[in-house]
Amino acid sequence: MSLADAARTINATAYGYISSWALLTAAEQRVFDRLPAASSDLSDTYPDADLVDTWFHTLAASGLVEHESDGDTWSLTDDMAKLLSGDNSYADYLGGQIMQQMTPRLMSGSAEQNVLAQVLADPESRRGYEGWFADADEAHAYQSSQYAGSLGPAKALAAALPDPTGRVLDLGGGWGAIARAIAKRHGIDVDVVDFATVIDSAPPADSTVTFHDGNALDPSTWPTSTDSVRYDGAVLSYLFSSIPGSEHDRLLGALADRGVRWIAVHDFMVGGGTWAAAWSLQHAVFVPGHTSRSSDEVNAMLQRHGFTPVSTGPLVDEMTTLTVGVRSSTE
Ligand SMILES: C[S@@+](CC[C@H](N)C(=O)[O-])C[C@H]1O[C@@H](n2cnc3c(N)ncnc32)[C@H](O)[C@@H]1O
CATH class of the missing domain: 1.10.10 (Arc Repressor Mutant, subunit A)
Known part of the structure; x- marks a missing residue:
């Protein structure tokens, strides 16, 4: 075997x-x-x-x-x-x-x-991650296993990025399994945004990975607005599954407005393998307004914001899809 x-x-x-x-x-x-x-x-x-x-x-x-x-x-x-x-x-x-x-x-x-x-x-009874992670012990228990689970896929995701040339924003990045892999492989800095209860307990990282208490749905809490930082690209790993579907398009638009050259969306996407819908369902029962997306739908959204999908394929076998959109002009 x-x-x-x-x-x-x-x-x-x-x-x-x-x-x-x-x-x-x-x-x-x-x-x-x-x-x-x-x-x-x-x-x-x-x-x-x-x-x-x-x-x-x-x-x-x-x-x-x-x-x-x-x-x-x-x-x-x-x-x-x-x-x-x-x-x-x-x-x-x-x-x-x-x-x-x-x-x-x-x-x-x-x-x-x-x-x-x-x-x-x-x-309407769903409380979402924010409600769940108001309890720091719950956030810690969740993130310690999520971190372990994401270390392997993180290497594959980092390898599939379109040659990052500058700082990367990882929205909903948890304890930074993916951010660390990107920083290490490409020798660049990565900023992780997640809730305070999440980042406060993250394992120590070297100076290439910085954690920010913020909300992916509120761009004013991202480091970009406070530090005038420019990002080469952004990673959304399992974020679409974790926020209301009505926010997906707006989030891509906000990233486009901040001048990113590429966006990598990694998630459970309908049609993306035997366990893709099952894992979407697990999120759908606690994320308010959860919306399942196929990779075609995600790619259409990326295109609407000027990003041409350059690669779409499985990342975690039978479960997740990674799609990357790139644009030539960031003006
Ligand atoms: C399934 S975990 C994925 C963590 C990490 N991206 C990875 O791939 O290992 C989803 C993450 O999204 C975060 N999250 C959900 N909603 C968020 C929001 N509105 N703002 C910031 N982070 C959020 C959660 O706290 C959690 O860390």
């Missing part, structure tokens, strides 16, 4: 629980009875269409539902419909005994609320 096959074997089991959660929730909600349907057809029960699409993309990646050629309608094959819809179906068993009884007892020892079901009904 190769190293890549070993990683895939681990991932198939490690992340299988997300697909399972998506299926068991669909069974519990009896949503299969309503197919074929587009997410907009389900808005009486689920007001956030993007959340529904992310949920169904996760089911589709496991072969449970199909996306019709109109790009909107989700459906079941005849055999799936026999098993998953109607009264006393297999879905009733999955949504009843497995979702409501077995899973909570095995996973947490008590019957807790299903967050996906709750957020589907009430998308």
